[in-house]
Amino acid sequence: VTAQFFASRWVPKPEHVVELQGTGLPPGFRAAGVACGIKPSGARDLALLVSDDRDTTSAARFTRSGVLGAPVLLTMERCDLEHIRGVVVNSGNANVATGGMGLDNAAKMQGSAAIATGVGSERAVAVASTGVIGVPLPMHDITRGIVAAAHELSPDGDEAFAAAIQTTDAFEKRARLQVRLPSGTVTLTAQAKGAGMIEPGFATLLVFVQTDASMSPETADLLLGVTVKRSFERISVDGQLSTSDTVILQANGAANVHIEPESEDELRFGEALDALMRQLALLVAKDGEGARRTGRVVVHGGSDELVERVARAIANSPLVKTALYGGDPNWGRIAQAAGAALAGMAPVPLDISIEGVTVCARGAVRPFDAEALKEAVQKDEIQYDIGLPGDGAETEVFFSDLGHEYVTINADYTT
Amino acid sequence: VTAQFFASRWVPKPEHVVELQGTGLPPGFRAAGVACGIKPSGARDLALLVSDDRDTTSAARFTRSGVLGAPVLLTMERCDLEHIRGVVVNSGNANVATGGMGLDNAAKMQGSAAIATGVGSERAVAVASTGVIGVPLPMHDITRGIVAAAHELSPDGDEAFAAAIQTTDAFEKRARLQVRLPSGTVTLTAQAKGAGMIEPGFATLLVFVQTDASMSPETADLLLGVTVKRSFERISVDGQLSTSDTVILQANGAANVHIEPESEDELRFGEALDALMRQLALLVAKDGEGARRTGRVVVHGGSDELVERVARAIANSPLVKTALYGGDPNWGRIAQAAGAALAGMAPVPLDISIEGVTVCARGAVRPFDAEALKEAVQKDEIQYDIGLPGDGAETEVFFSDLGHEYVTINADYTT
Numbered sequence: 001v002t003a004q005f006f007a008s009r010w011v012p013k014p015e016h017v018v019e020l021q022g023t024g025l026p027p028g029f030r031a032a033g034v035a036c037g038i039k040p041s042g043a044r045d046l047a048l049l050v051s052d053d054r055d056t057t058s059a060a061r062f063t064r065s066g067v068l069g070a071p072v073l074l075t076m077e078r079c080d081l082e083h084i085r086g087v088v089v090n091s092g093n094a095n096v097a098t099g100g101m102g103l104d105n106a107a108k109m110q111g112s113a114a115i116a117t118g119v120g121s122e123r124a125v126a127v128a129s130t131g132v133i134g135v136p137l138p139m140h141d142i143t144r145g146i147v148a149a150a151h152e153l154s155p156d157g158d159e160a161f162a163a164a165i166q167t168t169d170a171f172e173k174r175a176r177l178q179v180r181l182p183s184g185t186v187t188l189t190a191q192a193k194g195a196g197m198i199e200p201g202f203a204t205l206l207v208f209v210q211t212d213a214s215m216s217p218e219t220a221d222l223l224l225g226v227t228v229k230r231s232f233e234r235i236s237v238d239g240q241l242s243t244s245d246t247v248i249l250q251a252n253g254a255a256n257v258h259i260e261p262e263s264e265d266e267l268r269f270g271e272a273l274d275a276l277m278r279q280l281a282l283l284v285a286k287d288g289e290g291a292r293r294t295g296r297v298v299v300h301g302g303s304d305e306l307v308e309r310v311a312r313a314i315a316n317s318p319l320v321k322t323a324l325y326g327g328d329p330n331w332g333r334i335a336q337a338a339g340a341a342l343a344g345m346a347p348v349p350l351d352i353s354i355e356g357v358t359v360c361a362r363g364a365v366r367p368f369d370a371e372a373l374k375e376a377v378q379k380d381e382i383q384y385d386i387g388l389p390g391d392g393a394e395t396e397v398f399f400s401d402l403g404h405e406y407v408t409i410n411a412d413y414t415t
Numbered sequence: 416v417t418a419q420f421f422a423s424r425w426v427p428k429p430e431h432v433v434e435l436q437g438t439g440l441p442p443g444f445r446a447a448g449v450a451c452g453i454k455p456s457g458a459r460d461l462a463l464l465v466s467d468d469r470d471t472t473s474a475a476r477f478t479r480s481g482v483l484g485a486p487v488l489l490t491m492e493r494c495d496l497e498h499i500r501g502v503v504v505n506s507g508n509a510n511v512a513t514g515g516m517g518l519d520n521a522a523k524m525q526g527s528a529a530i531a532t533g534v535g536s537e538r539a540v541a542v543a544s545t546g547v548i549g550v551p552l553p554m555h556d557i558t559r560g561i562v563a564a565a566h567e568l569s570p571d572g573d574e575a576f577a578a579a580i581q582t583t584d585a586f587e588k589r590a591r592l593q594v595r596l597p598s599g600t601v602t603l604t605a606q607a608k609g610a611g612m613i614e615p616g617f618a619t620l621l622v623f624v625q626t627d628a629s630m631s632p633e634t635a636d637l638l639l640g641v642t643v644k645r646s647f648e649r650i651s652v653d654g655q656l657s658t659s660d661t662v663i664l665q666a667n668g669a670a671n672v673h674i675e676p677e678s679e680d681e682l683r684f685g686e687a688l689d690a691l692m693r694q695l696a697l698l699v700a701k702d703g704e705g706a707r708r709t710g711r712v713v714v715h716g717g718s719d720e721l722v723e724r725v726a727r728a729i730a731n732s733p734l735v736k737t738a739l740y741g742g743d744p745n746w747g748r749i750a751q752a753a754g755a756a757l758a759g760m761a762p763v764p765l766d767i768s769i770e771g772v773t774v775c776a777r778g779a780v781r782p783f784d785a786e787a788l789k790e791a792v793q794k795d796e797i798q799y800d801i802g803l804p805g806d807g808a809e810t811e812v813f814f815s816d817l818g819h820e821y822v823t824i825n826a827d828y829t830t
Binding site for chain 2 (some may be wrong): 005064065066067068073094096097098099100101102132133134136216241242243288318319322323326328330331332333335336338339340341342344345346347348350358359362363364365402403404406407408410411
């Protein structure tokens with residue numbers, strides 16, 4: 001795991017959370033990641049994760065794209081989402097736009113994984129795929145990979161699992177936390193992938209979270225829903241909602257700590273999960289393909305709809321993103337992006353601050369120390385605060401910059 | 416002017432239109448472009464254009480951004496838009512987010528230009544500015560520039576005028592056409608600038624069009640409105656609606672050919688204006704900062720709203736744009752962008768063709784000749800055809816690619 005997981009000033013580590021080093025899932029979970037030949041590089045590309053306890057509870061969120069990957073369709077429709085025990089993932093091929101054959105292949109992955117992991121019931125196995133769109137899955141390799149991975153399932157398999165779900169990721173996104181609750185201490189682990197095609201509607205990418213706490217499926221769903229909204233729903237690498245986003249939380253109860261609804265345990269566990277998800281989301285934005293800097297735009301004003309629209313417009317503006325990349329305090333582009341989001345509403349008296357320096361007040365430039373501002377935007381994390389007329393609404397979006405590496409990575413991905 | 420103006424297969428030259436070479440405005444129009452010191456490079460940055468006839472009619476369109484440049488606000492509110500005779504433009508500074516002083520400065524430009532050109536009435540002079548946002552205009556330089564430009568006003572000044580309105584443009588966008596109408600032959604000229612911050616709502620950039628035909632302000636407004644919708648409203652470089660977009664059409668009647676409403680003259684003149692505007696718009700997309708290739712996405716289906724949403728999503732997807740740049744037939748990104756635009760409507764049975772090759776039918780990949788497709792997407796202009804369920808609605812968007820040059824240009828623009 002990352003030496004220091006909670007590294008951002010934007011996501012403070014809750015006091016009752018301890019970061020663990022090394023590898024290892026909560027007791028009762030096992031995982032593996034192997035290379036089965038989908039990725040030409042020979043890197044790991046087939047991952048399995050299983051919870052041995054039959055009473056494991058779970059919750060899940062998926063992309064809401066109008067073009068869904070076969071694994072997403074299958075998992076949404078043919079899984080008992082409240083009792084997912086096994087997860088099978090391949091990287092290197094998204095199994096999207098592959099028609100009836102794609103659905104058959106996703107079902108084969110599910111069936112093979114149910115047998116190989118000993119879970120038995122297909123309805124307890126979720127399937128996820130990520131990678132190139134429109135290419136049939138190499139089922140022979142995948143089936144062999146599932147069998148091989150099943151042999152390697154291990155309580156310490158989270159590192160291999162995390163590696164095998166990645167595609168263009170530049171670094172590992174994995175966390176191991178100990179969470180002190182009033183009723184006892186539980187473990188919370190997570191593995192995520194994602195660096196491009198990132199602007200989730202309410203879930204994104206592939207994110208798998210495990211805990212040895214116990215909770216009802218309703219509690220799992222509530223906690224996952226709230227924390228996804230505050231994390232993966234608030235990031236954008238390139239404004240591109242994926243076809244394959246999947247987030248799954250599993251709880252097996254091995255720690256004998258039950259999370260009752262509306263309890264202090266639930267509150268504290270929720271805080272830990274929230275921090276975990278926000279930091280993971282931030283890592284995805286930071287790993288935005290080729291990203292050098294991360295931006296956070298905070299917009300406040302009188303209308304939920306308008307603050308959201310303005311925050312997204314700024315986070316997705318290629319002009320803002322290239323300025324962030326260039327370490328250029330070009331606040332005119334912030335004004336332009338906000339103006340575009342507020343089409344037909346001129347004149348809007350905008351306030352704009354960058355790293356705490358007010359550059360524009362009520363729509364007009366304000367004197368500021370240009371040298372100091374230029375210095376401030378050379379950091380790794382840059383915050384933009386935007387004020388619209390009115391009060392009561394506020395939102396934030398984390399976003400990556402747009403640089404040469406993004407172009408290099410994306411101009412030549414399939415070939 | 417460009418050796419061959421109508422160079423794109425997407426905009427055929429109407430039969431009754433002849434391209435003219437060299438310089439020269441329609442009789443009765445004069446223009447000039449000088450360097451007054453706004454651009455550090457010493458390039459031309461102050462432009463004047465005047466129609467000597469007091470009975471000149473005109474029509475105009477502006478950006479609908481919520482953050483409007485002072486010149487746009489001033490021109491919209493203090494000009495007689497049906498009788499614009501003079502146009503004063505500076506490049507290098509957009510006079511946006513400059514508060515009350517910015518409005519005062521725009522008014523000073525208008526007043527100085529009214530006197531210097533002999534137009535007299537300020538209400539007959541339009542003002543436009545383009546360049547950096549949030550920096551006060553250097554009024555001393557600008558006033559001197561207006562006086563200098565007035566001395567250079569010439570019937571052949573269109574080339575200098577076109578140069579002086581440009582910012583990051585890589586090439587000239589200027590046209591001179593002869594249009595044969597049933598009632599006689601008229602001249603139609605245009606000068607445009609624009610390469611970035613391009614996704615107009617209904618007008619874009621700076622575009623000035625002159626003719627020696629005569630027409631009522633209502634006819635001018637109708638023709639400009641219709642042709643802007645089919646041209647500058649259908650392009651995107653970076654999805655960024657500008658604060659300063661301005662399009663002005665002026666008609667001085669010097670050719671003694673009157674365009675009557677609903678006449679054959681109006682139809683033919685409209686066709687010529689339409690081709691002119693579409694080709695100019697395409698030149699702006701082609702000049703998309705650092706662009707290598709231009710895409711055209713045509714979407715058909717059963718709903719005006721959905722075809723528009725899908726076309727914009729594809730044209731503005733950085734993943735599609737980097738693939739276009741890379742000459743990569745990555746149609747999965749087309750499917751992904753369409754899916755994102757159709758969030759919550761899965762499964763949508765998409766049809767996708769690239770350069771006439773069907774790669775996806777009813778949502779699933781179709782066998783195609785990958786080598787031939789790869790070859791086809793190496794051209795300068797690439798067409799994407801998307802089919803959604805249903806019939807009766809169709810739209811198109813022209814868009815530039817996203818490459819290293821865009822990043823280079825935009826990562827370091829103010830500094």
